[in-house]
Amino acid sequence: MMAQYLAIKAAYPEGLLFYRMGDFYEMFFDDAHLAARALSIHCTTRGTHLGEPIPMAGVPVHAAEEHLARLIAQNIRVVIAEQTEDPAEAKKRGAKSVVAREVVRVVTPGTITEERLLDPSRAALLVTIAGGKGGYGIAAADVASGRFQLLATSEEGLSAELARLDPVELIAPDGLTLPHLPPRVTVTRRPPSMFRTSEASARLAEAFGVADLAAFGAFSEVEAAAGLALVLYLQETQIESAPPLDPPRKDAPGDVMVIDAATRASLELTRASRADGPTLLSAIDRTVSGIGAQRLAERIASPSTRVETIAARHDAVAVFIADPEARAGVRRALKGVSDAMRAVGRLAAGRGQPRDALAVCRALEAAATAAAALPAERPALVAAMGERLAEAPGELGARLAATLDERAASANATDGYVAEGVDAALDEARVLQNESRRFVAALQADYQQATGVRALKIKHNAVLGWFVEVPAGHADTLHGIDDFSHRQSLASAVRFTTDTLRDLESRILAASDDARSREQAIFAALVADIVAARPWIAAVADKMAELDVTAALAEIAVAARWTRPVVEEGLAFEVAAGRHPVVEAALADASRFVPNDCDLTPAEGDAKARATILTGPNMGGKSTYLRQNALIAILAQAGAYVPAARARIGVVDRLFSRIGASDDLAAGRSTFMVEMVELAAILNQAGPGALVILDEIGRGTATFDGLSIAWAALERLNEIGCRTLFATHYHELTALADRRPRIANATMRVKEWRGDIVFLHQVEPGAADRSYGVQVARLAGLPAAVVRRARDVLARLEESDRGAARAALMADLPLFAATVAPAEPAPATPHCASRLVEALDGLDPDALSPREALEALYELKAARAVDQGEG
Numbered sequence: 001m002m003a004q005y006l007a008i009k010a011a012y013p014e015g016l017l018f019y020r021m022g023d024f025y026e027m028f029f030d031d032a033h034l035a036a037r038a039l040s041i042h043c044t045t046r047g048t049h050l051g052e053p054i055p056m057a058g059v060p061v062h063a064a065e066e067h068l069a070r071l072i073a074q075n076i077r078v079v080i081a082e083q084t085e086d087p088a089e090a091k092k093r094g095a096k097s098v099v100a101r102e103v104v105r106v107v108t109p110g111t112i113t114e115e116r117l118l119d120p121s122r123a124a125l126l127v128t129i130a131g132g133k134g135g136y137g138i139a140a141a142d143v144a145s146g147r148f149q150l151l152a153t154s155e156e157g158l159s160a161e162l163a164r165l166d167p168v169e170l171i172a173p174d175g176l177t178l179p180h181l182p183p184r185v186t187v188t189r190r191p192p193s194m195f196r197t198s199e200a201s202a203r204l205a206e207a208f209g210v211a212d213l214a215a216f217g218a219f220s221e222v223e224a225a226a227g228l229a230l231v232l233y234l235q236e237t238q239i240e241s242a243p244p245l246d247p248p249r250k251d252a253p254g255d256v257m258v259i260d261a262a263t264r265a266s267l268e269l270t271r272a273s274r275a276d277g278p279t280l281l282s283a284i285d286r287t288v289s290g291i292g293a294q295r296l297a298e299r300i301a302s303p304s305t306r307v308e309t310i311a312a313r314h315d316a317v318a319v320f321i322a323d324p325e326a327r328a329g330v331r332r333a334l335k336g337v338s339d340a341m342r343a344v345g346r347l348a349a350g351r352g353q354p355r356d357a358l359a360v361c362r363a364l365e366a367a368a369t370a371a372a373a374l375p376a377e378r379p380a381l382v383a384a385m386g387e388r389l390a391e392a393p394g395e396l397g398a399r400l401a402a403t404l405d406e407r408a409a410s411a412n413a414t415d416g417y418v419a420e421g422v423d424a425a426l427d428e429a430r431v432l433q434n435e436s437r438r439f440v441a442a443l444q445a446d447y448q449q450a451t452g453v454r455a456l457k458i459k460h461n462a463v464l465g466w467f468v469e470v471p472a473g474h475a476d477t478l479h480g481i482d483d484f485s486h487r488q489s490l491a492s493a494v495r496f497t498t499d500t501l502r503d504l505e506s507r508i509l510a511a512s513d514d515a516r517s518r519e520q521a522i523f524a525a526l527v528a529d530i531v532a533a534r535p536w537i538a539a540v541a542d543k544m545a546e547l548d549v550t551a552a553l554a555e556i557a558v559a560a561r562w563t564r565p566v567v568e569e570g571l572a573f574e575v576a577a578g579r580h581p582v583v584e585a586a587l588a589d590a591s592r593f594v595p596n597d598c599d600l601t602p603a604e605g606d607a608k609a610r611a612t613i614l615t616g617p618n619m620g621g622k623s624t625y626l627r628q629n630a631l632i633a634i635l636a637q638a639g640a641y642v643p644a645a646r647a648r649i650g651v652v653d654r655l656f657s658r659i660g661a662s663d664d665l666a667a668g669r670s671t672f673m674v675e676m677v678e679l680a681a682i683l684n685q686a687g688p689g690a691l692v693i694l695d696e697i698g699r700g701t702a703t704f705d706g707l708s709i710a711w712a713a714l715e716r717l718n719e720i721g722c723r724t725l726f727a728t729h730y731h732e733l734t735a736l737a738d739r740r741p742r743i744a745n746a747t748m749r750v751k752e753w754r755g756d757i758v759f760l761h762q763v764e765p766g767a768a769d770r771s772y773g774v775q776v777a778r779l780a781g782l783p784a785a786v787v788r789r790a791r792d793v794l795a796r797l798e799e800s801d802r803g804a805a806r807a808a809l810m811a812d813l814p815l816f817a818a819t820v821a822p823a824e825p826a827p828a829t830p831h832c833a834s835r836l837v838e839a840l841d842g843l844d845p846d847a848l849s850p851r852e853a854l855e856a857l858y859e860l861k862a863a864r865a866v867d868q869g870e871g
């Protein structure tokens with residue numbers, strides 16, 4: 001057996017091997033230790049290997065799912081080896097022969113299909129990447145439900161796409177450098193040969209049974225390669241029983257707002273920075289089903305950039321706001337509806353249970369109920385939902401409802417799940433089962449009478465089957481009767497059997513075997529029908545998800561007093577009395593939130609949008625204001641209403657937001673370095689259609705360095721002409737507003753009252769002259785002596801401040817555009833710098849520590865300065 005175990009382990013070295021032994025999955029050697037730690041189970045030993053005891057741990061098969069869930073949560077993949085023959089068969093080959101076993105499945109985070117292991121309100125995407133520097137292909141599949149999409153992206157877009165998809169498992173070629181990913185993503189490496197582009201398209205077409213992949217859309221080579229790699233990985237891990245995938249769908253990149261990873265993180269769109277913190281999604285989610293919640297998460301993660309799509313979604317929300325009865329009816333119908341496509345996936349993969357078929361049935365019924373509850377007024381999207389949903393429950397739904405009994409709802413139902421009246425032979429077998437049971441009762445009474453033993457009972461257990469039991473004291477009476485033959489003596493009772501009982505037993509067994517196999521045949525036929533109807537069920541489920549989201553957005557719009565935004569082409573950005581949806585929801589009394597306006601729309605006759613520099617005290621509400629405007633843009637383009645009295649927004653094609661800075665020491669980058677890398681990305685990528693939100697850029701270094709960087713960055717953004725909000729504590733920056741027509745100053749109002757400050761959270765035109773940092777520090781509970789001392793120091797500094805002189809100097813700076821042409825020409829090859837570059841070329845970048853790299857960079861800068869005669 002150990003030889004077999006080791007052979008399987010050698011074939012599947014990655015992951016924990018669940019080796020089936022009877023009613024247990026057992027783990028040996030290192031796996032046993034790993035399992036014991038990961039599952040808090042006991043590790044013992046069993047037998048010896050090369051003279052050493054073999055460590056062993058085990059989990060019962062019936063509790064396997066629960067253990068799988070815990071292992072998957074710890075990013076541990078599990079290889080499942082099952083017994084593939086009856087142990088009796090193996091015995092026939094000889095007393096010592098080993099039962100045949102085979103790996104039937106490898107369970108990984110991106111390939112699970114079990115209801116209990118999946119979060120109902122999140123897609124669990126498996127993502128593969130192919131290609132390289134020239135461009136990447138990405139394939140993404142929600143394996144449980146079979147949704148499958150392909151897309152292409154550039155090298156710089158890779159990180160943003162991965163952040164948008166937010167996969168649970170990523171398959172990448174060995175050696176490919178990946179962007180920074182959150183630790184919750186499991187990264188699996190495979191040899192580059194699995195991602196080859198040659199013939200990928202033809203092989204992928206073959207996997208989907210078409211002659212040409214073009215049947216599903218126009219895909220590039222790298223997209224096909226990523227798609228094929230995903231299919232191959234599924235084959236590798238799911239062996240024979242891979243759940244079906246939809247044909248690949250092209251995800252058009254131009255249709256969604258580009259939001260990079262850092263922006264998503266700083267705005268906490270769908271993931272909070274604190275484990276239990278609120279997100280935009282959690283604050284606004286009023287969906288009533290898992291599929292609706294998944295769809296809303298997608299909408300928030302990928303806001304549209306198509307004006308017509310957005311308007312159609314707003315139209316749909318509008319009718320549900322206007323018709324509260326329809327809204328309530330639809331929500332009642334969809335409440336708690338199961339994820340039909342995941343159920344279909346399990347059924348198709350041969351892992352389904354009667355409850356999955358029942359889930360499909362209930363979902364189809366819910367679709368029909370929802371269709372009936374739709375409002376009378378139907379704009380295009382609602383009409384499309386209505387048409388599709390009205391096809392449900394359809395012939396399939398009716399058949400499922402007529403065939404399945406309520407008992408199918410229980411987990412692991414093995415019998416009794418087919419309703420009465422469906423199949424005559426099944427009903428007959430059940431009658432026989434029932435009659436036989438009644439017959440047992442009658443026989444017991446007969447035997448009691450014939451023997452005179454009132455305590456005589458007819459009982460059943462798994463070992464003996466049916467038997468007659470009498471208290472030990474009465475055993476002799478029965479020994480005397482011919483018909484009763486002895487089976488077993490216990491301390492207090494003696495057990496017998498009779499010919500009549502044996503005969504009865506075989507009839508009961510035959511009847512229940514018969515009933516069970518009839519039920520299985522009926523279930524198999526249902527499964528085949530469901531799988532055949534998969535595309536139709538997918539279309540119905542899609543509309544249900546859409547409907548749930550639409551009604552939910554109407555619900556939150558009413559509850560939180562949101563209004564319909566106007567989303568149009570162009571660069572407008574006009575928000576009247578905007579609010580922050582998450583901060584407002586967190587306030588005990590939502591009316592305490594102070595609404596604020598924002599206007600970045602280009603001035604009359606100007607082609608470029610405007611920027612606002614926001615100054616004001618700490619805790620004044622600057623970050624809240626910046627974020628709320630970004631969130632309003634996201635909500636509007638996701639098709640939602642917005643927390644504002646009015647909003648008019650020209651489509652935002654890219655959103656950048658940097659709020660504060662965090663370090664990434666693990667990747668060898670200090671706080672300031674991270675901030676600068678991110679600022680570089682913004683300045684290089686932002687175009688006129690972008691919305692840029694910058695909060696305290698440059699604060700992580702010496703004041704003058706930070707101020708200079710902030711100044712230059714703001715000038716650059718103003719040249720690009722993108723809509724910009726810039727919060728800062730560098731009051732000198734406000735001088736820019738006087739010199740640039742497209743820059744305005746705004747400040748957060750505060751009142752000073754007996755040496756304390758009162759935050760009014762109100763944005764008003766103008767610039768703040770101070771930050772009230774010391775007052776805020778006092779409010780935070782800094783020791784009084786330290787506060788007093790800080791006041792002294794501040795007073796001294798302010799006395800000697802040459803702030804006014806500095807501002808005058810800065811006002812004298814030549815304009816940015818005049819000093820630096822937008823496309824900066826490369827400096828003439830500097831002699832000294834080029835020598836240094838040559839020297840750097842000889843270094844192995846992989847062996848370089850981040851510190852050494854930074855030092856080398858500074859050397860390079862210095863050398864260039866020498867070349868340019870500056871040093």
Ligand SMILES: Nc1ncnc2c1ncn2[C@@H]1O[C@H](COP(=O)(O)OP(=O)(O)OP(=O)(O)O)[C@@H](O)[C@H]1O
Pocket residue numbers: 583592593594595616617618619620621622623624625761762
């Ligand atoms: N418009 C508002 N109405 C009511 N409360 C607000 C509003 N804006 C902000 N607040 C409250 O003030 C707190 C501080 O706001 P915020 O973090 O935006 O200040 P800040 O000016 O960015 O501070 P710092 O400069 O210290 O980073 C928030 O947590 C929130 O509770």
